[in-house]
Amino acid sequence: MPGTRVTIKDLAKRMNLSVSTISRALHNHPSIGAETTAEVWKLAKQLGYFPNSVASNLRRRKTNMIGVIVPRIDITFHSHVISGVEEVAYKMGYNVTIYQSRDSLEREVAITSILQTNMVAGIIACLALETQDCSHFARFNSQKVPLVFYDRVSNELEASKVIIDDFDAAFRVTQHLINIGCKRIAHIAGCLTTSIFSARLEGYKAALQKNNIPFDQNMVCCASNLTYEEGGRCTKKLLKLPEMPDGMFCANDYTAIGAIQVIKKNNLRIPEDIAVAGFSNYPVSTIIEPALTTIDDRAFEMGKTAARMLIRQVEERDVNIASETIVIRTDLIVRDSTRRQPVQP
């Protein structure tokens, strides 16, 4: 982007040195005299030289850019993951460039193209809700660009993964609801073609079964986009059932908040009449009244882990690392929305 851009050539001319000497000096190469190095730096500063990483990347045939694909950055979970990625990446000398798929497959495909033509060193991605077929990620395998999925992952693809144990977390939430005395527990589910949401449903079912509570399909309502509105809509439906639920496990905090609002509008008490639990521990979960019991998904930790895995693979690209899967521990956070007298300890 020059008006008049200063290059190492210019420095070389001014100092009667070769470009290679300049290049080496600017990299503090040991073979260059301390004096020369110092003078090169001085002149560089003076003339306002700055390196052109586009040229350098082309020559080295690699960049130090990590591409991150998130569904949407305005969802707390993802912005925290990004922060975790940045935390690690910057320390290791990598830059992070962020793209939003907005849960659209078309955009996700476009983004993978952009990342590929820009020669990113590696990619961290959470699949769009729409994405079933992941073949657009296959190109990175063949180009040996490391790829780490987080949260919503692909099983058809050879790639590393950072996930939480959704089954286990859902099981624990449901068990908690049972422990406080809930007998008819409803579940607001996400899109069941997405593995994390089907795992949450399965965890819920497993807890019911273990406690000899029959599973009732009418107690499950799908909120495919997991918004406040859908949470509210599902809850209205559930409240109309002949046997109303006395507990609800929602696949995320937004739907849980929608549920709480509808329950309150119906003059039912939380948690006495219906206990409500969410999933993700978004900041709003402490703002809503009553404060929401939820699962902390440790987004920041996930981001850091993903970045560490990715960078290791980038730097050992030749040794052909087997892809690995890391499961991050989650925490159940009990708040007022389920704070009843426990029935069993």
Added chain:
Amino acid sequence: MPGTRVTIKDLAKRMNLSVSTISRALHNHPSIGAETTAEVWKLAKQLGYFPNSVASNLRRRKTNMIGVIVPRIDITFHSHVISGVEEVAYKMGYNVTIYQSRDSLEREVAITSILQTNMVAGIIACLALETQDCSHFARFNSQKVPLVFYDRVSNELEASKVIIDDFDAAFRVTQHLINIGCKRIAHIAGCLTTSIFSARLEGYKAALQKNNIPFDQNMVCCASNLTYEEGGRCTKKLLKLPEMPDGMFCANDYTAIGAIQVIKKNNLRIPEDIAVAGFSNYPVSTIIEPALTTIDDRAFEMGKTAARMLIRQVEERDVNIASETIVIRTDLIVRDSTRRQPVQP
């Protein structure tokens, strides 16, 4: 990032054509025969060719990358601005790369270096809270890289700006509180060295003055980071005053929510005892009870406007556009936190 990367050279060899022909064909240059063009495309697809934009950028001496610097992406305002930027940018053939300063000057400086070495076509930035001196942005002026600030802008620098009229918005909120009968209106302010927050304070003062309400310094409390906690802390202090406020105008929604929570804990009614208004219209403002009166800052609109301005400048770089400032209209959104019987119409 090759395993084995296919280049136009490879295509040229395979087809017994020159690289220039291939390059032109891939750009659908009219001078190349339709047949040749079609065949080149076919082979390219077949061999899995994809362009190397690093090389292309180097040769063309420009990228189509827009760098966006936000303080933090997990603040709704900024993530909405980003979405607005992307909306416009992608349509115009630009990519967007996002960086977080996390309100740190040091990081902001580092980011400007990264953007410069990566030859971004232009920059959209909101200054970090810490930033007083903007000289690190000056480099873009001298390199003729267009720069558009939004929200928190610099006045020392020649650059375009997209802002809202904070003075006017604050004036209208305060006037609204007066209209519903508030006589002692407190203000939770942001960091006053930042222009937007001092403008909000001034708008508040002006509304008081216009209504012959004396300004009382004790009624202003600074919450420099504008968090829930600070909002709560300030409110506790204000409630201890000999003459408690009966209305509060908070410089953002987070502090307003902190205020609401403290007020409720003190068994005071909102809006009857104290009416509360915020600023920004974050999603939580409808979740908190009572729902929060606030200013919609039209973040998405700001992002779109900033992108349009920037791209125009990028594309007319030679004609040396005078930097301009665009002020986005804001909306006062009245909700239950200030819904009293109006005293005057």
Added chain:
DNA sequence: TTGTAAGCGTTATCAC
């Protein structure tokens, strides 16, 4: 310790 020269993958300017 420094210089020479080739090349990263494209695009642009000539020429034919």
Added chain:
DNA sequence: GTGATAACGCTTACAA
């Protein structure tokens, strides 16, 4: 319509 060739700014064998 197509082809040679130079150049974008930098890195890196290899030579000296």
